[in-house]
Amino acid sequence: MTRWLRLGLPLLIFLLLAAVLARGLQFDPRKLPSVRQGRPAPSFDVPTLASAQHFSPQSMQGKVWVINVFASWCTACVVEHPRLLELARNPQVTLIGLAYKDQPEATAQWLKDHGDPYRLVALDLDGRVGIDYGVYGVPETYVVDAQGVIAYRHVGPIDAGFFEQHIAPLLGSTPAARAERS
């Protein structure tokens, strides 16, 4: 009996492995679902760049808003920046910046050099907010709807049609938009 167990063990291990591989074939390895998408935006309370004020997502209740995670040390953010400047020109967009693990002076200098698209810049000095949002790498962009739920999360620099694709569909449902239409 023990001899059969010893000799049959390689076969057994191999068959188990084959079963796992067969099951694994049915997955799509490239899909990386957002952990936070469809969940309420985590709340936080952090200082802002401009003044001694603090910023918290609660103050955005009832509005569709966009939070863009950036940093002065991030080269891809430079690539993304012209798109953000253009996005901010649209009056329907409330764009909040989240300076991720960055020195406030460096952030300020960087925004002076490249232009400032943000309504205000929240400072995530120790990266705590980034952990709550599940930030993968900078830049990342989250669209939060009027109910305070993350409707969309984008990893990497945003694309040209960002507003039309991801923000405009949400705008129809805001109380402000409804009031305007009626």
Next chain:
Amino acid sequence: MIPELAQLALALALALALVTSGYGLWRIHRRAHTAEALSRSLAGSSVLVFGLVLAAFAALVTSFVRSDFSVLNVAENSNRLLPLPYKIAASWGSHEGSLLLWTLMLAGWTAAVGVLSGRLAAGFRARVLGILLLLQTAFLAFMLGSSNPFNRLLPAAVEGRDLNPLLQDPIMVSHPPLLYMGYVGFAVSFAFAVAALLEGRLDPTWARWSRPWANAAWSFLTVGILLGSWWAYTVLGWGGWWFWDPVENASLLPWLAGTALIHSLAVTDKRDALKSWTVLLAMITFALSLLGTFLVRSGVLTSVHAFAADPKRGILILALLVVVIGFSFALYAARTHRVGLGGAFSWRSRESMLLVNNVLMVAALSAVLLGTLYPLIIEVLTGNKMSVGPPYFDAVFAPLLLPAVWLMAIAPYSQWKSMPLASAGKALLGPLLAALLVTSTTIWQFGKPSLLLVLGLAAAVTLAYATLAQAREQLAKLGRAGAAPLMVRIRQLGFSYWGMVVAHLGIAVFVTGVTLVKTYEIERDLVMAPGQTETLGEWRLTFVGVDTVPGPNYQAGHGVFELTRGSGKTITLIEPEKRRFLASGQVITQAAIEAGFLGDVYVSLGEPINEGNRSVGPAQQAWSVRMYLKPFINWIWWGCVLMAGGGVLTLFDRRYRKLRPSAASAAPAQ
């Protein structure tokens, strides 16, 4: 017309392989009295099959060279602008083409066995060839059934989609063929093991026959992996040479198993011990080669290599894997108890040292296999996505393999059966002192002491010193006995011995390279404007500028830097490129490397900074630049070359050519 003829050739090869292997194995099983004639006709058949597959392969290459876009595979993987060498390499740049290359290699190995195995016992030879031809049948059927490289595209495409730009590299032209030679070569030792089990007879001759084949396959695999690693270093642009990517692991797994196998075969050959273990290793090694093939092609794991992700094909390869390996493991379970374990030995013997080597190799192998498949296992069990990164592999791999390097230093001093420990200890005194000296000098000069540095460098020095000292001692001993000229004495020790010495020195060189690169590499991310100079270590790098240079099928952002060492006057031009390929629009980074014996200076071009800013002219455009100093990285490559060279040296050993069939054919099958 040519593709159709090639299909015909493949179909003929399939029919021939199927019929001859089926008939041959059946006749041998029924103990027909025609084993001699049967083995000869199987050898003929294997050469014929090789000829047919070679013709098909030549036809595919022809279609690529002539840019025949009416062949789907050509249209998808080539382009008129592609330079000729890459057109040829594109033949194996896709799943279908590489499968044909795989089959060609298998047919080549089989034909080689057929031609060179004339001195084997006829029955055994027929079984080995029958098994190899059966394997070919499976692969040919799979190729013709689901991955035909000659499928037509009608109407023909006007222009091809181009070869994946990452593969357009001189190293990449030779990496897949060599790697496949290694993978597939282990099919031979697998066939030997299965044939021995089928005969129910495992004796030292079986192991002796297997050894040169396993050594050859192992050498090819070593060079194949080396080229893959070197390619990653020059093209991927972040200076690394090993990423623990699932597919890199897939090639490392059979290498580790193969390393264990070639040592275990030595024990079985010389001492008739560890028999069932050696058989199992031969099977595991080939199983892992097949697993590697499966992992690359099925898209079951995320990887830079997943160039042919297609679950439907995946399930077919998996079925093939299950049939081939399941059958051989079942055979192992059913037959091995008849074989017995073989000769006994003391724990202070060369056998037990080689066994420890085996255990360490298999432990490392299991750790890598687990790390590679763990994300998949977790996803199957819980549905969660996760990944296992380099920290895991670094943490488990070095502690498992460094002891093997230490053991290797003692190994040549050990003796078969049993030995006195004191003499080995005395012999190691010199090497250990040398290791102490080199390691402490290094730390004193360059700092950064770490456990890895101490153990790695000391192990490498001890190994190199001990191996060379033992070789010198052997020569001296022969000299005292007969005082023959040096060349004769070198010859007397045999190619096997010198192969071992060279390969072990290769390990020492490799470990030195890895340890020093890991400890002393420096990297810096820079932003440089033209005219700016940055200093890293004793090197000064001045950015001249970036211009646009057209390539054959790409536009290159061509960076020019001046590199000077210390306060020296010699200026070396360093020219990294950023190539945008016309057909696909994909951008790849070609790093510029100033290679030296003591290390490389590695420069790669990042992105232009603030490109949209119009106030800055192209002449003042700043770029992000990565600069690395990689001390001793060449030693990693040369270490691998030495290892493979050692493997090749063993092939010339006289022992393998003096195989007498009489001993093997004398014993009845059961």
